[in-house]
Amino acid sequence: MxxxxxxxxxxxxxxxxxxxxxxxxxxxxxxxxEKQYKKINVSDIPKEVLDKIKKQYGNYTINEAQKADDGEYKLILSKDGIDNTATFTSAGDLIKIY
Incomplete structure (x- = not known):
């Protein structure tokens, strides 16, 4: 016991x-x-996915991009000197911000 x-x-x-x-x-x-992400260039994100993300978070700067094997993206977004990490589906839908 x-x-x-x-x-x-x-x-x-x-x-x-x-x-x-x-x-x-x-x-x-x-x-x-849980998941392994590999660093990628922001330009490696498909245009339609990036457009969907920028539509919601266009006033943020993408400092870093990472991609998991299942196509999920983890982005470091910055605004006014504050960084946030957000995960998105392979289609560009927000999963979580932390």
Whole structure:
């Protein structure tokens, strides 16, 4: 019972602290990273996707672009010296800003 409570506590801490998913199996904790992004040039984003993003966030500057294997984009957007990270679908729809 103590071992189970310890494993649950560690799993909760890992889930809160890092952007990874943690799973428990019989032998211990397995940590699986959610998604890998690779840095790309902004010009590598398809024009129709970039146009859709700029339509909503045209007053932001895109400082950095990254792309996941499934086509999802992670962009570093800047406005008035403040950076925001946003993820978009492969079609240019907003998923999340953080």
């Amino acid at each position: 103590r071992k189970l409570l310890f494993m649950l506590t560690i799993t909760a801490c890992v889930a809160i602290i890092s952007p990874v998913k943690a799973y428990i199996n019989v032998s211990g904790i397995i940590i699986v990273q």
